[in-house]
Amino acid sequence: MTDSEIIELINRSLINEFELDPGDMTPDTHLVEGLGFDSLDFVDVVVVLQQAFGVTLREEPRVREVRTLGDLHRLVIEKKRELESSKGA
Amino acid sequence: MGTYAGQVIGIPGRCRRVASRIALVVMNICVPVLMLLETLIGIAIFPLLLVVVRVATGWPLGKIMRYFVRLYGRIWLWTVSPFVRLRVTGGDPQRLARPTIYVVNHLSLFDIFFTSVMPVFDVVICLRSWPFKMLWFRPFMRLAEYMDVERLPWDQIERRVQRIFDEGRSIMLFPQGHRSRDGQLTRFYSGAFKLAIRFDVPIVPICIAGTDRLLPPGRRWMAPANVRVEWLDPIEPTAFQGELGHIELRKHVKDLMGACLARNQV
Numbered sequence: 001m002t003d004s005e006i007i008e009l010i011n012r013s014l015i016n017e018f019e020l021d022p023g024d025m026t027p028d029t030h031l032v033e034g035l036g037f038d039s040l041d042f043v044d045v046v047v048v049l050q051q052a053f054g055v056t057l058r059e060e061p062r063v064r065e066v067r068t069l070g071d072l073h074r075l076v077i078e079k080k081r082e083l084e085s086s087k088g089a
Numbered sequence: 090m091g092t093y094a095g096q097v098i099g100i101p102g103r104c105r106r107v108a109s110r111i112a113l114v115v116m117n118i119c120v121p122v123l124m125l126l127e128t129l130i131g132i133a134i135f136p137l138l139l140v141v142v143r144v145a146t147g148w149p150l151g152k153i154m155r156y157f158v159r160l161y162g163r164i165w166l167w168t169v170s171p172f173v174r175l176r177v178t179g180g181d182p183q184r185l186a187r188p189t190i191y192v193v194n195h196l197s198l199f200d201i202f203f204t205s206v207m208p209v210f211d212v213v214i215c216l217r218s219w220p221f222k223m224l225w226f227r228p229f230m231r232l233a234e235y236m237d238v239e240r241l242p243w244d245q246i247e248r249r250v251q252r253i254f255d256e257g258r259s260i261m262l263f264p265q266g267h268r269s270r271d272g273q274l275t276r277f278y279s280g281a282f283k284l285a286i287r288f289d290v291p292i293v294p295i296c297i298a299g300t301d302r303l304l305p306p307g308r309r310w311m312a313p314a315n316v317r318v319e320w321l322d323p324i325e326p327t328a329f330q331g332e333l334g335h336i337e338l339r340k341h342v343k344d345l346m347g348a349c350l351a352r353n354q355v
Contacts (some may be wrong), residue, residue, distance in 0.1 A: 017333070017336055018276065019276040019277065019343075020276070036266075036276065038278060038280075039243060040243065040278070040279050040280055040283065041278070041279065044279060044333070044336065047332045047333055048333065048336075051332075051333070
């Protein structure tokens with residue numbers, strides 16, 4: 001899976017599950033101020049992305065540093081690459 | 090079909106436009122004045138009524154306050170009745186007898202008044218923070234045990250809701266959080282649906298159509314309107330399990346409400 005495919009899948013999952021406007025899905029969009037996410041939504045985002053990518057985000061400390069959609073893209077790409085390298089090892 | 094003061098039938102052309110303008114002016118003078126009077130009189134006689142109802146019924150303070158809130162809403166509906174044609178429909182009221190989560194779509198500031206037509210009154214309303222900033226309403230909202238779900242942490246919300254359900258009462262939420270700007274259903278937040286699954290209580294959707302014409306967001310003048318309120322049959326959460334069950338429940342409820350609003354378009 002390429003980075004752009006991962007980003008595409010993240011955006012599509014969030015649009016479907018959280019009824020978001022595709023036009024808002026830019027990397028610099030703030031998750032709270034731009035997409036209107038609340039604290040419950042963050043929990044759901046973690047579950048949705050875990051199910052979509054098979055990665056573990058729930059106990060990932062970097063989740064707390066995520067502010068924008070671009071931050072989320074980068075985190076999932078990193079976790080996906082870590083998962084792939086651990087499987088390859 | 091009945092008529093209301095804003096709908097002048099049988100008068101042609103210019104006369105009809107003039108009559109509509111007069112109705113509009115009368116409405117925008119009378120309704121705010123009557124609402125102010127209702128509020129002031131309500132505040133003045135509230136302590137006496139509280140004592141009388143408490144002695145007569147033995148109800149706890151919160152229940153009495155919720156009863157008065159519904160009474161306030163119904164009196165308000167009476168004051169706007171010359172200008173608003175209201176139609177209320179819904180399923181069997183007996184099915185609403187147990188703890189329930191009512192979810193209401195949100196079009197106008199006045200939606201909450203229209204929820205007073207529901208056949209139940211012992212309902213704790215969960216709101217964002219801004220209504221609690223209205224100083225003249227805040228003490229009564231506190232007495233009615235309304236919840237500021239924007240400020241409270243989730244674990245506290247769960248504890249309070251648990252107590253409400255244990256006491257056989259219900260809650261009401263506006264899952265959109267904000268009023269719709271274009272009359273369409275906007276995004277639903279998940280809180281109500283998480284609570285339904287967590288406590289295994291049914292969701293009852295309440296669909297309100299037409300209040301966006303009465304007073305849409307951003308407009309200061311009211312206009313005569315047809316308003317329809319319909320409550321749907323209870324939706325049991327048992328079929329929506331798993332980590333994302335609440336999202337599926339939310340989507341299901343939103344689809345049902347969308348269909349209801351489409352057939353109730355006025």
